[in-house]
Amino acid sequence: MRPQDVIRKKRDGAQLSAEDIRFFIDGVTQGTIADYQISALLMAIFLNGMSDAEQEVLTDAMLHSGNTLDFSAIDKPKADKHSTGGVGDKTSLLIAPMVAACGICVPMISGRGLGHTGGTLDKLESIPGYRVNLSAEEFERVLKTVGYAMSGQTAELAPADKKMYALRDATATVEAIPLIVASIISKKGAAGLDAMVIDVKVGSGAFMVAEDRARALAHALVKTGNACGIRTRALLTDMNQPLGQAVGNSLEVKECIELLRGEVADGARPVLDLSLELSAHMLVLAQLDDSLAAARARLQDILSSGQALECFRQNVAAQGGDARVCDDPAKFLPLVAQTFKVESPRSGFVTKVNTAEIGHAIAAIGGGRVRIDDAIDPVVGFIAELKIGDRVSAGVALGTVYCGDEDKARAAAQRIQSAYEIDDQPPRELPPLMREVINE
């Protein structure tokens, strides 16, 4: 068998056999198949798709392309949450401590931000001293003592995915559902999970703007996750405006700590609501609770009793961070005094937000990455004051840009201002935060 034989088969719309797929993924992992052959297959998959059977084998082959983590020594159900990414999407920072405090083991392998979307690892690194590149031993130790651990994908974990993921960005093959599914599930599966909830974002700040595409992705994720032995469920949730108020690394961590402390600003409430709901599904899938109602009650208790905050504090300390951020986030997180108001250009109602544009505007001034090797300035960000449906007067703040460089701040503010649509009439309907639960 030669790589081009497999490429030709997919190119011609035929079904790849398990042998074809395993041969190819082995070659990707071993480095015996050239990058230009991998990218040709990626494009053929993009354009010709994959059957459920192909999807399952592809994911399984990528999952087993390197080491898999084994936490059988930890006698708890293992569960995780994954989000397809958005703007201001910081729920991992709340979910991990809440669910871990309920007695579930949460081995969370997270990513970095790129383009308009942020990344959990970048956010955590705004906590002074916090280390996200744990060795396998450190990861397991934190997991055992704290209940959850946060780390990046190591070279040993799903290396075929690492290789293919890097090529996809440069070859315009990112948005293919079979490739997205294989990438997500292979990484999560290699971390030895029993259960997984996937937050599939829909809307102007999501990877999948259209609801039907997002739904198709959610079904494929659930089907493939289950086929790979992980009890999997997906929620379609809204990304037509930033989730909560904060966009930008340090600001997002601050928002999360405040929520864990019980300091719930109105604008941040959707972050808490969504985190609780995703967590409740995790508890049910992990078979800790029989019903969502029981899980929700348990989570409310864990949160209001301060156990979730305590779990977060232990994780920060265990991963080398300054745990005082939990007591006074405004003091111990890196923040910037210089702010720049984004004014509403007219009076009316917020009817629409180009959410990706807000993400890009903040990334462009250092709050995220335009290119994969950009450095991040943790203090840079945006606090949104208004949501879709809110009434606003001309000159009133839509929000505030945080940035030490005034020229950059002004540039971002201009982009953000034009990302808001203000009309005379209120929108006919408000986008629901949670749209659909997908079980199969």
Next chain:
Amino acid sequence: MRPQDVIRKKRDGAQLSAEDIRFFIDGVTQGTIADYQISALLMAIFLNGMSDAEQEVLTDAMLHSGNTLDFSAIDKPKADKHSTGGVGDKTSLLIAPMVAACGICVPMISGRGLGHTGGTLDKLESIPGYRVNLSAEEFERVLKTVGYAMSGQTAELAPADKKMYALRDATATVEAIPLIVASIISKKGAAGLDAMVIDVKVGSGAFMVAEDRARALAHALVKTGNACGIRTRALLTDMNQPLGQAVGNSLEVKECIELLRGEVADGARPVLDLSLELSAHMLVLAQLDDSLAAARARLQDILSSGQALECFRQNVAAQGGDARVCDDPAKFLPLVAQTFKVESPRSGFVTKVNTAEIGHAIAAIGGGRVRIDDAIDPVVGFIAELKIGDRVSAGVALGTVYCGDEDKARAAAQRIQSAYEIDDQPPRELPPLMREVINE
């Protein structure tokens, strides 16, 4: 503009602008676009096709990606022939001297064999001493003194094509019509032609097995060639059996020299007929003759007077070869005494030949290349004794394998034997040698 933006556009089925295409081909030439990005675009073009306008710009951009040859100092019309490749297809060796002897300048940039098809350069190299890698100065000198010259594509000529051609084989993107057309016309166009005849092969030994695909390719070649300023015509011709009798490098040169000498074996006649017809079209396109009838008469005269043989002899001498091959090919060409008969397994009529399989069988024992860097043994080959429609008795020779290694010869003979279909009834019709002339 980034390479992935161009890839995305073609991936989504949109029309690439001239600017997109020129940006990409410039990047291929300069080496600023990675191989894996080139192959992703090749696959997107394979699956989504190209419009006439895109095809024309792509070809023109590749044509001008390096130096172009300028033979304006030679005051003759410049014409060439190109074949899409087949088994036993050796017409270039006859056409070049015949047409050059008529007073046309024939700057023939040729290729190597790969897979089941042979290559003109490999054939010529079986003449002792013959050099096919001429410098630009040598090429022009031979062209001036002899009337035709044969050489490989240099690094300076259409370098973007060179790069893309190498990637296509490894990424299963060879058979895409827009890529074939751009590759052929860019190379030929860079050689500064006025006129070009393209022999598009159809059938079991052709690159395009199906007649409709071959016809579509022929139309695209003619359209694009004319758009690039070369008067272009295509002939659809038969490749359902080896052309003539000889398959293999030295044997094919021997067949050609015999035909130039007027020694026309029955089985070799189709080579001569097709070469004369393609040559006649070249003379008309080069505006030397007003009609095919006049051109045919002129060519017959050039051939029977020995002027074509004389021109061939001068070319061999000018390119460093031993010109005595023209006087006694059996003595001065490398041939092998060991032969192996391919017997007909039964009595009946030859109804069908798997021609590509014959090519592969000979390539596998050294008569061609399975891989691009294989060495060729010039003496290895096959002489076909029968054609479709011929009656045969069990045990009689279908043909003879030439090879110094008996085990290899036996293996090839077995494959070739099974490539012939022998039935009780003769075939309903014989495949016509020339099927169609395509002018637009």
